[in-house]
Amino acid sequence: MIDHAHDLASVRDATERLLTAAAKLDNASVSVPSRLPGWTRGHVMAHLARNADALVNVLEGRPMYASAEARDADIERDAPRPLDVQLADLRDSAARFQEAGAAPADWSRTVELRGGVTDSASRVPFRRWAEVELHHVDLGIGYELEDLPADFVEREIDFLTERFSGHPDVVATHLTDGMRAWGTGREASTPEVTVTGTGPELLGWLAGRRDGSGLTVRGGALPALPPL
Structure with missing residues (x-):
C-alpha cells in the first residue's frame, strides 16, 4: 500500500540532501554541462523547481503544465540564473509542494499528469521523490546511483x-x-x-x-x- 505521508517525508529529506550538496557549487559550476544531454546543471535545477510547481498544479486539480512549449521555455528562462537564485527557487518550490501535500485531500482520487497520463494522487509524492533523487545524480556533483536509499x-x-x-x-x-x-x-x-x-x-x-x-x-x- 502506498504511504503518501512517508513519501512526502522522503521528498523533504532528498531535497535537503540535494540543496546541501548544490550549495557547495559556485556560479560558474551552474553553467557546466550536466549528465543529461543538452542540459547544464542550471537546466536541471530549473526543471526541478518548475516540476515541484507543476506537481502542485496536479494535486490542486490544474493542468500540470500550460503546454509542452511553456514547460521548455520556463526551463530555458531559468537555467542561466546564479546559484543563490537557483537554490532559493528550489527551496521555495519544494516548500510549496510540501504545503500542497499536507492539505486535507482524497489521496485515492485519480489525477492527470503530463501528456494525459493518469495516476492515483497517492503516487504523486513518490513521483516527486524520483525526480529529486535521479536529477541529483544527473547534476554530476558526487551523488551516484549507489548513494540512493x-x-x-x-x-x-x-x-x-x-x-x-x-x-x-x-x-x-x-x-x-x-x-x-x-x-x-x-x-x-x-x-x-x-x-x-x-x-x-x-x-x-x-x-x-x-x-x-x-x-x-x-x-x-x-x-x-x-x-x-
Missing part, C-alpha cells in the same frame, strides 16, 4: 518495470539483483532475456542513466528500452 531503488525499479510491462517493443525480460526479481516487456509464456545486476545498475539501465555494461545478460542482447 535502498528502499527508493527497489520501488523505482518496481515503477519502471511496471511502466515497460506489456510494451510490444521490449522483449519479455526477467530482472534480478540476486534477492528480488521483476518482469517487464511484452507478454510471453517465458522470459526471452534474463538481466542480472545490482539494484543501482538495474535502475541506471531502466532509467536511462547507464548503458547496461555493468549488467549480466543471458538469452540474448540487452533489450533496448523506449525513452521515458
Whole structure:
C-alpha cells in the first residue's frame, strides 16, 4: 500500500540532501554541462523547481503544465540564473509542494499528469521523490546511483518495470539483483532475456542513466528500452 505521508517525508529529506550538496557549487559550476544531454546543471535545477510547481498544479486539480512549449521555455528562462537564485527557487518550490501535500485531500482520487497520463494522487509524492533523487545524480556533483536509499531503488525499479510491462517493443525480460526479481516487456509464456545486476545498475539501465555494461545478460542482447 502506498504511504503518501512517508513519501512526502522522503521528498523533504532528498531535497535537503540535494540543496546541501548544490550549495557547495559556485556560479560558474551552474553553467557546466550536466549528465543529461543538452542540459547544464542550471537546466536541471530549473526543471526541478518548475516540476515541484507543476506537481502542485496536479494535486490542486490544474493542468500540470500550460503546454509542452511553456514547460521548455520556463526551463530555458531559468537555467542561466546564479546559484543563490537557483537554490532559493528550489527551496521555495519544494516548500510549496510540501504545503500542497499536507492539505486535507482524497489521496485515492485519480489525477492527470503530463501528456494525459493518469495516476492515483497517492503516487504523486513518490513521483516527486524520483525526480529529486535521479536529477541529483544527473547534476554530476558526487551523488551516484549507489548513494540512493535502498528502499527508493527497489520501488523505482518496481515503477519502471511496471511502466515497460506489456510494451510490444521490449522483449519479455526477467530482472534480478540476486534477492528480488521483476518482469517487464511484452507478454510471453517465458522470459526471452534474463538481466542480472545490482539494484543501482538495474535502475541506471531502466532509467536511462547507464548503458547496461555493468549488467549480466543471458538469452540474448540487452533489450533496448523506449525513452521515458
